[in-house]
């Protein structure tokens with residue numbers, strides 16, 4: 271029998287899906303054909319590439335995500351920050367829980383169900399449904415991020431900052447939570463991560479000003495240097511007076527003062 | 539699965555136990571990038587949490603979860619195109635106690651896998667490593683079972699050729715894979 275004919279049987283043979291005469295046909299061919307024998311051999315060898323073990327951090331992240339999600343559902347933590355006007359994620363969520371919202375919600379779910387059904391059925395996807403799903407997931411992630419930024423443990427807040435880094439556009443609430451974190455979080459690691467996350471949103475109102483304010487407030491030299499570097503990276507000319515003010519502080523760490531001088535020379 | 543749809547958080551925990559390692563391996567074998575694989579696994583469980591209502595009874599759950607997994611990966615690559623040439627960071631894991639030659643062959647095979655075009659690699663990962671039946675894979679990628687078998691056959695032929703090339707010149711670069719593999723296309 272020729273290779274082409276075997277080609278129809280070989281994949282089933284590899285998955286051990288052949289019996290009786292058909293199996294014998296393949297095995298006889300394998301005895302005489304080097305190429306097909308090699309394929310069968312490689313298939314077996316593939317199993318020798320062992321599985322990778324996911325890191326324990328994955329489980330911790332999952333637990334934190336679930337916890338944050340449930341906290342968000344329970345509306346406890348997140349509602350603290352509803353000062354912003356306009357359509358925040360949270361007000362959308364609240365609306366979805368109202369009777370009118372519930373109807374709209376179920377319509378949306380039917381649409382999503384249809385979308386997924388189409389996907390599974392192999393039909394072409396509807397780009398509108400797809401866009402809706404993306405939007406929904408984005409706000410979902412941001413809600414989780416927002417909730418995580420307000421958790422007790424520093425590692426969870428750090429995780430919250432990480433979640434925000436995935437988004438190109440941040441909801442105003444998330445942005446303001448990040449700015450709050452930058453200024454007031456107890457952990458310097460979390461503050462540094464928040465600065466890093468904010469660095470990508472310099473165009474948003476308040477972000478540069480918050481970094482400038484933080485420069486006057488932060489006591490940790492690590493933080494001060496990071497803030498200075500950020501201002502230089504932004505080439506923020508308005509930063510110069512703030513830097514002058516900082517370098518005149520009597521108890522300033524010498525390294526920080528040096529850095530501030532360097533920054534001033536860069537910005538002028 | 540019904541319980542997940544009806545909103546029990548603990549059930550998601552059970553699903554996590556059952557699926558997070560296989561999903562991680564799906565991504566790890568596909569991308570060769572551990573950190574990205576961890577991220578994508580998280581993304582999948584977030585999507586399950588969010589979209590559990592869309593699960594319909596009678597659909598094989600595994601197919602549903604892998605559909606979500608594929609889409610999460612495709613969306614990721616759509617958002618952020620990798621700028622550096624693709625180079626698998628992962629040292630091929632090898633079971634302890636392997637004879638040296640077998641270990642070497644295993645490494646070569648792993649590299650050959652990484653040089654396969656994305657679509658073929660995914661097919662092999664699903665069929666061989668995730669051990670999904672051809673029927674499930676067919677539904678997942680949206681084609682007939684016969685087509686899956688033909689594609690498996692072609693993928694194995696190409697794997698064999700790459701494997702031979704690597705054996706002949708083990709130092710050859712894996713970068714060639716980059717041009718062919720990215721970005722992956724969403725198959726409907």
Ligand SMILES: [Zn+2]
Nearest residue numbers: 273303305306
């Ligand atoms: Zn043959």
